[in-house]
Amino acid sequence: MSTRSSIERVAGGARANVLSVSFTGIELGRDLDSLLAKETRGLGLHRIDPLGDLTAASGYVSLPAMARGYAEQAAGLEPIAVVGYCTAATLTVALAEELAAVGDRAPLVVLLDPLRPTSASVARSFEDRRRAFGRSEPPVADVDCQGDPGTALRAMASQLAIDAAAFAADNDMDAEDADAITTELVARYRAWLGFLLATAHHTPAGDALVVRCLMSQDREIPAGLVDPRSVRRLELSAEQLPGADAVRELVFEMIEAGASHV
Known part of the structure; x- marks a missing residue:
């Protein structure tokens, strides 16, 4: 890993x-x-x-x-x-x-x-994080949580970066606060969505446990x-x-x- x-x-x-x-x-x-x-x-x-x-x-x-x-x-x-x-x-x-x-x-x-989590719940979690940035318009690119998870995560992370930058600009944030939003918070959101995707796309056997x-x-x-x-x-x-x-x-x-x- x-x-x-x-x-x-x-x-x-x-x-x-x-x-x-x-x-x-x-x-x-x-x-x-x-x-x-x-x-x-x-x-x-x-x-x-x-x-x-x-x-x-x-x-x-x-x-x-x-x-x-x-x-x-x-x-x-x-x-x-x-x-x-x-x-x-x-x-x-x-x-x-x-x-x-x-x-x-x-x-x-x-x-x-x-x-x-399911593909549908991951999509809802993505929407929740977009709303946290005050965005309600459709994403720039389609996000398919049922498809390849790596592709879906890249699309979500890209969109969240756009949303975070817009949120920082709309709220006239200084450079330090804007960086905390566009870098640190987006990375945290990306990690959470990536974990949900990885979990939704895996079914452990667990038979011997x-x-x-x-x-x-x-x-x-x-x-x-x-x-x-x-x-x-x-x-x-x-x-x-x-x-x-x-x-x-x-x-x-x-x-x-x-x-x-x-």
Whole structure:
């Protein structure tokens, strides 16, 4: 994977290691990492930040390439479990598959409120980001999220750069503020849309994995990603789930139950 490594140790532990896949630049992702780090029961906790990595990347990275790259970087940790939140669920499963292929055993997969994007939802996310720049007119070029994802991402990034420049001009921004919009924010938007595209265009097998899933009361089970029999419903809203102490306790109970050699 042609991105920097963002595997970061969040909490030390003398027993074994756990990987968390979340988006550190997004509030609920930070909440989840902070929640898990409160009490790890002696397990080491390491975080993967795909959004940060893709922001630093120069173009489209497929989900299998992401999973292979992270598996290579994390192989020395020999994680006993991989925890994925929301839209990171598909990458979490693919990463566990890659780790299983290079290690002695497959890590347990724990998914929290998994969400699987579609081509239609990626298109809506693109439109939302254009509206954030105050644009409502059709894009300069057609964007086909069902077609080649690399081509779609280039078209979206090009359009967002145009929209950001227009937004900066319309608001008479000085050079520093304009650069923050046209460079930093556009790169962040491009990374997010690229991740959604990569996820929407990949279906992990997951056949050889043990998957456990905790879901809020109002989130639908994503078809083709989670076996309904693996789901435990909690009396929490989607907003409450990543910050609830009960969720942390359940996550580590699942990990310890699924890893008898810890």
